[in-house]
Amino acid sequence: MANSNGASAGITFQLTEEQKMIQKLARDFARNEIAPHAEHFDKTHEYPWDIVKKGQELGLTTINVPEEYGGLGLSLFEEMLVSEELAWGCSGISLCITINNLASLPLLVAANEAQKQEYFGRLVDGKMAAYALTEPSAGSDVLGIRTTARKDGDDYILNGTKTFITGATVADWFTVFAYTNPEAKHKGMSAFIVDRNLPGVSVSKPFDKLGQRASDTAEIILEDVRVPAKNMLGKEGDGFIIAMKVFDNSRPGVAAAAVGIAQRAFDEAMQYALERTTMGKPIYKHQAIGHLLADMATNIEAARLLTWQAAIAVDEGHPSIKLASMAKSFAADKGMQLCTDAVQIFGGYGFITEYPVEKLMRDMKIMQIYEGTSQIQRYVIIRELAREYS
Template sequence: MQFELTEEQKQIQSLTQQFSNNEIRPIAGQADQDQKFPMHIYNEAFSLGLLNSTLPQAYGGAGLGSLELVLITEALCHGCLGIGAALCINTLAAEPILIAGTHEQKEKYLTRLTSGAMASFALTEPSAGSDVASIKTKAIKVPGGYQLTGSKIWISNANMAEFFVVFAKTNPEAGHKGMSVFIVPADSEGLSVGMPLSKMGQRAAPACEVFFDNVFVADEQLLGKEGDGFSIAMKVFDHSRPMVAAFGVGLIQRCLDESLAYAAERESMGKPLFAHQAIAHKLADMRIRLETARLLTYQAAWRLDNGFKNTIEASMAKVTAADSAMWAATEAIQVFGGMGYSTEYPAEKLFRDAKVLQIYEGTSEIQRNIIARELA
């Protein structure tokens, strides 16, 4: 068993961390305040080859594995969880195409991503979050294709996407077996995108409502077969959850870095905060939780890369990283004391950014349900 990264992986990690430190971190606070995604960061990350890393070389991608994606993601989210998450959405949108797309669909749409386009994954609805099978968006069969009607919410990068991967019911009476998935161009007649929603955290990462008003989608835009949508979504999550767990790992590392630096500099009762056992133990626990989350995340990614089933490992990584990120951000504020509550220091932003990790890509409760189901 080898826990050491390869030289190539170390280089990828180092390059991404340098980019995160030099380009993302200095603007993160302002981007959060402005609630605006810095498009120049996307362009620079794209130019460096930090995006589309897992897309096959045949379609212009780097052809790297899930572990390399995790290393890139962790470093990006260390700089800013909102910006880092937004930079990774193309990977999520590409997964259904990689899993179920024809060669023609991959050639048409994956090459657009590797040419600089952005895309969005459209599953969540106002009344269907954790209960994926209860989506209401419908795809009615018409001559030559389907007509989509309904709406989605919390769709990341929707206002910047050139196309959407949309889940809809082709047979509403069949429950989860009646769900299908389509590639829908953003300029389709009847498709509209709302303004970015105002959020507590990750405010540099836009998330919008998307509306489908009798949107025509041609037959060739269907991914897989009718009724494959739910199984495709579940496969996507096995692929995407290690990446989302890495969101949390990057934030935990940032919480530890900021807390350790402050505890070494700030004095109380005649000695640095770190010299007080109560504070030192918080930092020790942060490191414990960081390494636990990181190892679970790397394991989930490694299993995927090596052809092993990773459903339970991906859920363990996601729930551990998410819950530990929220805990670490809370403790970071405690280490900073009153200054942790101030917007002049990064702790409060880390806290706001962390919370949604326990909600999106499957809540912490849903992850525990999955783990329990896999144990049975």
Template sequence: MVDALLTPEQQKYLELARKFTREKILPVAAQYDRTGEFPWPVVEAAREIGLHCMTAPRAYGGPELDSVTISLIMEEFAYGCAGIATTLGGNGLSSYPVLIAGTEEQKKLFFGRLLAGGLGAFALTEPGAGSDAGAVSTSARREGDEYVINGTKCFITTGAMADIFIVFASTNPTMKARGLSAFIVEREREGISIGHEEDKMGIRASNTVEVRFNNVRVPADHLLGKEGEGFKIAMQTLDMARPIVGAIAVGVARAALEECIDYVKSRMDGTKPLSANQAVQFRIADMAMKVEAARLMVRRALALKEAGVPYSKESAMAKAYASDVAMEVTAEAVEIMGAVGYSKDSRVEKLMRDAKITQIYEGTNQIQRIVIANNLLRS
């Protein structure tokens, strides 16, 4: 079905992602959810059709897709499996700091790795620094022409599989958030090790681990921007990433809605299908309105980004609203489908588990409300 709000190029990528999801993700989504294994065949298949690193500039051989197009693709991937979508979106998240602050040489290094088939990881979160990025305790000490990085990161997406990291560390602990800096760190550098792997409720196809840095030496030219600019880079990155989380949430909610519609049309209530019940019809209508509203909020936030105007408030709104909708719609689908929906044989059971993380990662929805309120009350 043609979406009149999209350009022909965007429609082309939407159809490509939909076909990929139908052929490569949906058939294996339940298997990866059960096993928690990393979906290497799906990642390789995405690379083969050019959807492995969607943000990479054309100058380095990438597709350089606009943000709205990326959101369309991510919604489709998440419709198939939010865990696989999170994995395939990891290269985008780790790319944003390089796009924001990277030099020509840094971009060549980073995107060269990714476009050759590698994976990137964004390493900000720590055991004592989740929502408060200023509490990061990982340190980076300057020694001559190098920085020496020490610390532990946790909940790092694709951390065990990454070829290259973006690591946030403090170069001046007394300055708290203003002492934070960002670094490109290659996986093979001595002193990097992988710790605990999370056994998660949802997005089980996504690898989530602890990454440890023990006297890891990186050249001084691996610093992104200047010392003390890490917090700004991190916040700009999250502004860019949050609507993409919103797109993942929309994909999950849309899948739950469609599963529920199929169920109520086929489930007989006496002599009539359950879909003939007006109370059920109203619930389905409310679910559909929320999904559509969430999608439009995501697209608007990213359209503002592409126009080069401030969009931090809209980014937070899109992420918070879409992820709340994903949780509401999946829970509603489980409730309408009753025991069938609650069974692990049902797809909506997985969708409900996957939905929850969209309210948490890339900044909890409580943090999003702080961002929104600060923007509204600033003047």
């Protein structure tokens, strides 16, 4: 549609036929392969290898690996469609499948040709990878990391501990952030690809967790690990900027997963409200419940649109850290409230593990924490707004 100047607004909410196919593939996979097994993996805390392997066969573990390296080469917007659908099935299992997208991002941002050939190649061959930024004393405070990388001939010697690393127990390689020059702060941080089998690398047992229990979260300990200099991403001092660019891409992904969980919670609550009767009518006809459901559905639409906007900004070449933070905090915070409301709509049954909504509420909580907490997203949003208005 053209405006009065004849220029196109460039906005459409219609998916292309190809995007509809991608969405349907992910939706079918979530409904047929993920959702029926979600309870089992939540209860047992086992790693869902069989499901991950099936996802690999469809290319779901190499969604953002460019086609020339054998991946699906989807846009970030298309990745959002997939992430939402998979998280609808179970966000823990979905995270096991999609964690390679996060691990791949530093390569997309900064890898040279040889690094892409080798490490994208491994993902396409069925290997998994992990992204290791957080440390026991530094999560929000990225500059507070203590891992060091000391140059020694043609290698760097890495020492430090990374914690809460998704996929660490199954990863073949990690992207690791370390200081090559701690005094230089953000200009002294560098990023490395670290092979899991190098001497000095060890991985802890997975942590037990409140939610997303199918996904493994563990510590990586690096003790005098000799990493070849050719495994550095970019050049010395590029690590902090690589980590920040990764957030532009990764935060919309968390927002999309939050929308997927929220949509599932809404679907369950709406169905229940149609069927459950009290005082002679279905509970959705009690205004308190009906309006709650109306707000839930509205917030899902708003969170989805913000997520799409943040992703499309990346695809169109003008990534916005502000939009990414808005999408992530809005989807996570509204989603957390929405899941709590879904439990409320189920009444006593909502609290019982036989029913699906208590798991959704537990799974949603992490959306407000990883890839930057909701407080940190607001810190970013106001920082960017202050820049715009100064």
